[in-house]
Amino acid sequence: MSAEEADRKKNRYHFDRHTPDYRHQFEAITAEMHARCPIAWSDTYGGHWVAAGAREVFELARSAEYLSNDHDVNNERRGYKGITIPTPESMIRGGFLEMDPPEQRHYRQAVNPYLSPAAVAGWIPVTAELVRACLDEKIETGRIDFVDDLANVVPAVLTLAMMGIPMKHWTIYCEPVHAAVYTPPDSPGMDRVRDRQIEMYKDMFGQLMAIKENPRPGLIDALARALINGRTPPDLELLGVMTLIIAGGFDTTTALTAHALEWLGEHPDQRKRLSRERETLLDPATEEFLRFYTPAPGDGRTIAADCEIAGQQFKEGERLWLSWAMANRDPEVFPDPNQVDLARTGNRHHSFGLGIHRCIGSNVARMVFKQMVAAVLDRMPDYRCDPASAVHYETIGVIQGMQHLPAAFTPGARLGAGLDETIEAMQRICDDQRLAEPVTARKARADIAR
Amino acid sequence: MKVHVDPERCQGHTLCAMIAPKMFELDDIDGHSSPVDENVPADQEARVRQAVRSCPEQAISVSGDPA
Numbered sequence: 094m095s096a097e098e099a100d101r102k103k104n105r106y107h108f109d110r111h112t113p114d115y116r117h118q119f120e121a122i123t124a125e126m127h128a129r130c131p132i133a134w135s136d137t138y139g140g141h142w143v144a145a146g147a148r149e150v151f152e153l154a155r156s157a158e159y160l161s162n163d164h165d166v167n168n169e170r171r172g173y174k175g176i177t178i179p180t181p182e183s184m185i186r187g188g189f190l191e192m193d194p195p196e197q198r199h200y201r202q203a204v205n206p207y208l209s210p211a212a213v214a215g216w217i218p219v220t221a222e223l224v225r226a227c228l229d230e231k232i233e234t235g236r237i238d239f240v241d242d243l244a245n246v247v248p249a250v251l252t253l254a255m256m257g258i259p260m261k262h263w264t265i266y267c268e269p270v271h272a273a274v275y276t277p278p279d280s281p282g283m284d285r286v287r288d289r290q291i292e293m294y295k296d297m298f299g300q301l302m303a304i305k306e307n308p309r310p311g312l313i314d315a316l317a318r319a320l321i322n323g324r325t326p327p328d329l330e331l332l333g334v335m336t337l338i339i340a341g342g343f344d345t346t347t348a349l350t351a352h353a354l355e356w357l358g359e360h361p362d363q364r365k366r367l368s369r370e371r372e373t374l375l376d377p378a379t380e381e382f383l384r385f386y387t388p389a390p391g392d393g394r395t396i397a398a399d400c401e402i403a404g405q406q407f408k409e410g411e412r413l414w415l416s417w418a419m420a421n422r423d424p425e426v427f428p429d430p431n432q433v434d435l436a437r438t439g440n441r442h443h444s445f446g447l448g449i450h451r452c453i454g455s456n457v458a459r460m461v462f463k464q465m466v467a468a469v470l471d472r473m474p475d476y477r478c479d480p481a482s483a484v485h486y487e488t489i490g491v492i493q494g495m496q497h498l499p500a501a502f503t504p505g506a507r508l509g510a511g512l513d514e515t516i517e518a519m520q521r522i523c524d525d526q527r528l529a530e531p532v533t534a535r536k537a538r539a540d541i542a543r
Numbered sequence: 544m545k546v547h548v549d550p551e552r553c554q555g556h557t558l559c560a561m562i563a564p565k566m567f568e569l570d571d572i573d574g575h576s577s578p579v580d581e582n583v584p585a586d587q588e589a590r591v592r593q594a595v596r597s598c599p600e601q602a603i604s605v606s607g608d609p610a
Binding site: 151155201202205206209210211212376380438439440441442443445447448449451455456532533536 | 552554555556557558560561562569570571572573574593596597598599600601
């Protein structure tokens, strides 16, 4: 290494976010990097930069002209490796999150009218019904697993409904999407996950073909009709975009909800306060749980041109990890960063990313999370989680998630039909009222009066 | 006090409209924000300042304020 090179990489940190140690030592590692090297060079995974400081992450994430998200799977451009470090085996591009403008912008323009705050508001009554049914399945027993019985279910069913996939197919999608994240790649459980993934991709491809043939409203229809740089994208590229929407819509919201319910169970006074003051407190509390638990802890980038950003010189082709999770604990921006403050103000957290790639499902995530949490506060106000049976993801390199969160509560009375019957009823409403149309075609909220 | 949202910086995080719903409106199609009125009434100033501090993209600014 030349002297110049050594000087450029003088701030070094052995950063391996895929180890259990990173999860267990997260606060200590984060504090050390903030104090010593808010941008560091790490030799792990072929060598890459890590941005941990809030100011550094902010400046980098918003420098779209010097950063590329491109995943050039066929090596047709500059061979960039997309947003995952290390590069996964999959040869499917991860949708528009692994693209640069103008293609990225064209895709977002196609799907924005389905995911904007106005579009998402139309789905509130359906979401509330799905939440009600999930809780009704368990309310008489006094026991629930907040992950398996609630937080896995509602985001999955709703995401499929918005895409135009039959809601009852959620059972095909739910397990492989979550298990692909929490199952270690070389473990025996991975064979089952791969089998379930094949089943899921078969269904996805079938849905895409069916909707191309006979259009029905939803995100898939928007993708099938989209002109990206003046061309209709190949099916494989569209499957990548559908995978992005599914992966983005499922495990992240599940992770946020599970962690928030776990924390509220451990802090019954705060839970009471949130329930009592929810009209003013649920919004800032949601942002605080987003900040503190950062379900998607970061994104990779490739430096697209030599540049200096936040005082650091970068060379074209170098890889960079933007840590939303560590930036969210920077005391320069967030006083007492390792404390949950439900009423925190000035909470400009990074949990949905920054810049042109801001999480396009952020409005859905917030709405679904709030519906689930508020309903639990109403119907299971005294729940107690069982810490011995709660299962956190062993590593937090991809998603900071939970696999199980069992809880007990004082049993209550059912309010309506069970989940399967409710999904059928919501599907009829979805079809009859064309709920999955974009906001440009349909603005009214779902009418679920029975 | 006047408020300005830089449309080049705003990415539709929607926090401003959550904090000061009377002062910011969100585009139906992409959720990007713009001020309902650039002149901020006195009773909205605190909320608008909080929105400035909360914007992840630092897209909101205020001016003409002696305080």
